[in-house]
Amino acid sequence: MPRTTCPYCGVGCGIVAEADASGDIRIAGDRAHPANRGKLCSKGTHLGETIGLEGRLLAPMIGGQEVGWDAALDDVAERLRTTVAEHGPDAVAFYVSGQLLTEDYYVANKLAKGFIGTGNIDTNSRLCMASAVAAHNRAFGEDVVPCSYADLDDADLILLVGSNTAWCHPVIWQRIEAAREARGTKLVVIDPRRTETAERADLHVAVAPDGDVALFNALLAEMAARGLVDEDYLRNHCVVPDGFWDGLGTAAVAQFAELADLVAAHPRMVTLFSQGVNQSDSGTNKGNAIINLHLATGRINTPGAGPFSITGQPNAMGGREVGGLATTLACHLGFTDEEREEVARFWQAPALAKAPGLKAVDLFRAVADGRIRFIWIMATNPAVSMPDAGAVRAALALCPHVVVSDMFGDTDTARFAHVRLPSLGWGEKDGTVTNSERTVSRQRPFLPSPGNARADWRIICDVAVRLGYGHAFAYSSPVEIFREYAAMTGLARRAGKRLDLAALAHISDAAYDALEPFQWGGRHPLARGFSTPDGKARLVAVTPPAARKDPDFPFRLNTGRYRDQWHTMTRTGRSARLAAHRREPLVEIHPADAATLALAEGALARLVTPVGEAVYRAAVSEGQSRGQLFVPMHWSDTNASLGRTGRLVPALADPHSGQPALKNVPARLVPVLPEWRGFLVSRTASAAPVAHWTRSRIAGGWITEMAGEGAIPVDALLPDGLRSEVCDAARGMRRIAVSDGEGALLALLYLTRGGRLPERDWIIRQFDSGTATLAELLAGRPAAAQPDRGALVCVCHDVGETAILAAVKGGAGTVAQVGAVTCAGTNCGSCRPIIARLLEQSLQTEKEAAE
Numbered sequence: 001m002p003r004t005t006c007p008y009c010g011v012g013c014g015i016v017a018e019a020d021a022s023g024d025i026r027i028a029g030d031r032a033h034p035a036n037r038g039k040l041c042s043k044g045t046h047l048g049e050t051i052g053l054e055g056r057l058l059a060p061m062i063g064g065q066e067v068g069w070d071a072a073l074d075d076v077a078e079r080l081r082t083t084v085a086e087h088g089p090d091a092v093a094f095y096v097s098g099q100l101l102t103e104d105y106y107v108a109n110k111l112a113k114g115f116i117g118t119g120n121i122d123t124n125s126r127l128c129m130a131s132a133v134a135a136h137n138r139a140f141g142e143d144v145v146p147c148s149y150a151d152l153d154d155a156d157l158i159l160l161v162g163s164n165t166a167w168c169h170p171v172i173w174q175r176i177e178a179a180r181e182a183r184g185t186k187l188v189v190i191d192p193r194r195t196e197t198a199e200r201a202d203l204h205v206a207v208a209p210d211g212d213v214a215l216f217n218a219l220l221a222e223m224a225a226r227g228l229v230d231e232d233y234l235r236n237h238c239v240v241p242d243g244f245w246d247g248l249g250t251a252a253v254a255q256f257a258e259l260a261d262l263v264a265a266h267p268r269m270v271t272l273f274s275q276g277v278n279q280s281d282s283g284t285n286k287g288n289a290i291i292n293l294h295l296a297t298g299r300i301n302t303p304g305a306g307p308f309s310i311t312g313q314p315n316a317m318g319g320r321e322v323g324g325l326a327t328t329l330a331c332h333l334g335f336t337d338e339e340r341e342e343v344a345r346f347w348q349a350p351a352l353a354k355a356p357g358l359k360a361v362d363l364f365r366a367v368a369d370g371r372i373r374f375i376w377i378m379a380t381n382p383a384v385s386m387p388d389a390g391a392v393r394a395a396l397a398l399c400p401h402v403v404v405s406d407m408f409g410d411t412d413t414a415r416f417a418h419v420r421l422p423s424l425g426w427g428e429k430d431g432t433v434t435n436s437e438r439t440v441s442r443q444r445p446f447l448p449s450p451g452n453a454r455a456d457w458r459i460i461c462d463v464a465v466r467l468g469y470g471h472a473f474a475y476s477s478p479v480e481i482f483r484e485y486a487a488m489t490g491l492a493r494r495a496g497k498r499l500d501l502a503a504l505a506h507i508s509d510a511a512y513d514a515l516e517p518f519q520w521g522g523r524h525p526l527a528r529g530f531s532t533p534d535g536k537a538r539l540v541a542v543t544p545p546a547a548r549k550d551p552d553f554p555f556r557l558n559t560g561r562y563r564d565q566w567h568t569m570t571r572t573g574r575s576a577r578l579a580a581h582r583r584e585p586l587v588e589i590h591p592a593d594a595a596t597l598a599l600a601e602g603a604l605a606r607l608v609t610p611v612g613e614a615v616y617r618a619a620v621s622e623g624q625s626r627g628q629l630f631v632p633m634h635w636s637d638t639n640a641s642l643g644r645t646g647r648l649v650p651a652l653a654d655p656h657s658g659q660p661a662l663k664n665v666p667a668r669l670v671p672v673l674p675e676w677r678g679f680l681v682s683r684t685a686s687a688a689p690v691a692h693w694t695r696s697r698i699a700g701g702w703i704t705e706m707a708g709e710g711a712i713p714v715d716a717l718l719p720d721g722l723r724s725e726v727c728d729a730a731r732g733m734r735r736i737a738v739s740d741g742e743g744a745l746l747a748l749l750y751l752t753r754g755g756r757l758p759e760r761d762w763i764i765r766q767f768d769s770g771t772a773t774l775a776e777l778l779a780g781r782p783a784a785a786q787p788d789r790g791a792l793v794c795v796c797h798d799v800g801e802t803a804i805l806a807a808v809k810g811g812a813g814t815v816a817q818v819g820a821v822t823c824a825g826t827n828c829g830s831c832r833p834i835i836a837r838l839l840e841q842s843l844q845t846e847k848e849a850a851e
């Protein structure tokens, strides 16, 4: 059975995948893979539901016209050639992605920087990892993660900073949980929100938005005051700037003393961090404040210790290695004369880029003002995911040449393309990825290439050949690219870097096919010295950002992820099971703030920021701090009318890394009171002509939530067929069922002008495989009262809250015992934090009742 790697997060789980004769896909965790040892989270487990061909782009398109590959490639090459001839190489840009394979990434970088001669190739990793990269470079002299997953197993204390690990890196989360069970590891979560991750921690520090620099500076000052600075380590391995110790300051955080005691007591400490650190205009300084603490206490390069930046995308790390960011040249080398010379010689490059290119935010600004006239976007959806995505859309609409390579033809970004190129996707493509701990794994194909789709590396090389660079891009398979890339890392080694895969420069085709996951640099790649000229690390003096207040925008808006959706939902949005976790984008708000605004649970609300507006349903939650809001980043124009978060975030970036500040946006919230509300359950996706809609996958079709003003366009919403209707004019209620000639249900529409709408869960189940009568469907509930299943908890085994609470009543006292009784949480385990919360709550209630 083919062994491959998950296409989602940077944990990099190994997967065993198989397509049987009937086309059914079986997915299982690879027990032999060091990243997961057989485990998978909900997203990995349900991959099979996301790889159908529906919506796939299967042939190249120029405008609305399907064309052959020759025509498409000639067209792209011609656009490139004329742009360079008329406006120079810097009028060209590539915007690529941490979801490309290393081999794709390598040839894209080589074409842009070596042959077209522009530094303008940047990646969505700019929105994701750039601050960690900049912090590593400043502290270590190279972008190297100094620890490994095994350090999580060996730590006595784990600090999670700005990371919702239980949702975003669930298999790492399970590893942390295992360490806590095995050796009593203490867990601290530093996050302004009380996430499911924070709920499970020993200590949750609800830091103020962007309060991290102040917090870590103060922690370091406190360790110094307690005599816990490792003077020997500092003398032998670090350079400390003058005046460093004077500027550390204090932090106004309620749990500071408790946190400091934990940090003081546990030298074996790992600090794992992600977007709450990186996506900030003080992101690089946050990274260095964390690294400073580890260096000064000597908590690095030893088992169970280190600052650990965890990567987001499956190949964010591989992209950093090949040099796909505009700010590196190639393979951890920069733009010094010496390094440029080495690279030019290695590639035999005729026109090596002279200087770093534009970083993502600036790159799209240059598209907007006409400096960039050709852009090729691969494996990313910037019309949704970039800050101020409205400006990005305007820029793309103006740009004379937009080429988009994607698996799907109708993404928000692809709508702006002059040329759309169909790429292979997961299960079809072939190459390598590198995960958060520097482990390189193979992605192997187990599905046939659909239609005329092609591998990204091949598309890039086909264009390079047409530009006359055939000699440098004459690869016939990924292994040939991998060998060249591995050889090129030898340049990095000779320049004193730790990146070094040169031993694989002559790997045979067969050995590449059979390649087992391997980690470059070992467990602690910086243990034998840092990558600076003197081998010493740098402490970096960093100061907290100034507090911001704006009376027009009283809230701080935080944005991020849901457990079961991946980014802009082009893939996970196709799975009915994954959709069940959260069907709509919600704005989370503290109860006191909701009360002040007279905003009820489930009501619609308009979020307004200095750059735009979007509409969400309110979720009132104690987990939000007062004065703060949270919305997901996932919904695009494809699945919602106004739920796209990219409308809201200004294009403000960290001065060192260029990473946008996506987590701390000034905002205000205004309740929306539509005249009518409703939802439609239908076989096909409805393009609802109403003011507000969001839609989500269900078994056998779609559910579309709607709201609007004035007349309801019922006829436009419903398919043709036999209609049955009930209505109650007094309450403004209307319910319509549509079936075909044979009585098969095609659609159900429920509308109200002020009353309640029926429970979605029961109707969704009836629509696919239920036994409800027409009368029951129109009533919106079963004739005989059935026990309410409660909110869905376990997606894999379809277990609701009621069953879990019953198990607890029946004596189940641990998550494992609940699992034994109900099966909940026994497959992927992503719902275990919810089960733990339900368990705690009901045990608490029982205790209170007994007292």
Ligand SMILES: Nc1nc2c(c(=O)[nH]1)N[C@H]1C(S)=C(S)[C@@H](COP(=O)(O)OP(=O)(O)OC[C@H]3O[C@@H](n4cnc5c(=O)[nH]c(N)nc54)[C@H](O)[C@@H]3O)O[C@H]1N2
Pocket (backbone or CB within 6 Å): 009, 010, 128, 161, 162, 163, 164, 165, 167, 168, 169, 190, 191, 192, 193, 195, 207, 208, 209, 210, 211, 212, 274, 275, 276, 277, 280, 311, 312, 313, 558, 559, 560, 561, 562, 563, 564, 565, 566, 567, 663, 664
């Ligand atoms: N389910 C799911 N998993 C994913 C992804 C996905 O789309 N869906 N995407 C992958 C990718 S590319 C990435 S980059 C990772 C991201 O993984 P994470 O970084 O864990 O995810 P986010 O939800 O973006 O943000 C993490 C947390 O930062 C907190 N935060 C906000 N502001 C601050 C602050 O000022 N200080 C601190 N300390 N915390 C703050 C937020 O409240 C949030 O809980 O996830 C990866 N995994």
Ligand SMILES: Nc1nc2c(c(=O)[nH]1)N[C@H]1C(S)=C(S)[C@@H](COP(=O)(O)OP(=O)(O)OC[C@H]3O[C@@H](n4cnc5c(=O)[nH]c(N)nc54)[C@H](O)[C@@H]3O)O[C@H]1N2
Pocket (backbone or CB within 6 Å): 097, 099, 100, 124, 125, 127, 128, 129, 275, 279, 312, 313, 378, 379, 380, 381, 382, 384, 385, 386, 387, 405, 406, 407, 408, 411, 423, 424, 425, 426, 429, 456, 559, 560, 561, 566, 567, 568, 569, 570, 571, 633, 645, 646, 649, 662
């Ligand atoms: N407000 C807000 N915005 C954010 C964030 C946030 O926390 N808040 N997080 C940011 C972060 S960390 C990230 S990583 C970005 C992610 O944002 P994007 O990269 O824009 O999101 P994806 O949906 O992953 O886009 C990947 C695209 O590539 C396509 N694709 C998948 N595989 C392949 C392939 O092999 N080849 C090709 N050619 N195409 C493929 C998919 O269909 C999809 O259209 O979003 C950023 N934007």
Ligand code: SF4
Pocket (backbone or CB within 6 Å): 006, 007, 008, 009, 010, 011, 012, 013, 036, 039, 040, 041, 042, 043, 044, 045, 168, 169, 170, 171, 172
């Ligand atoms: S934790 Fe989940 S999403 Fe991440 S690699 Fe593993 S299975 Fe995939």
Ligand SMILES: [Mo]
Pocket (backbone or CB within 6 Å): 127, 128, 129, 312, 313
């Ligand atoms: Mo990311």
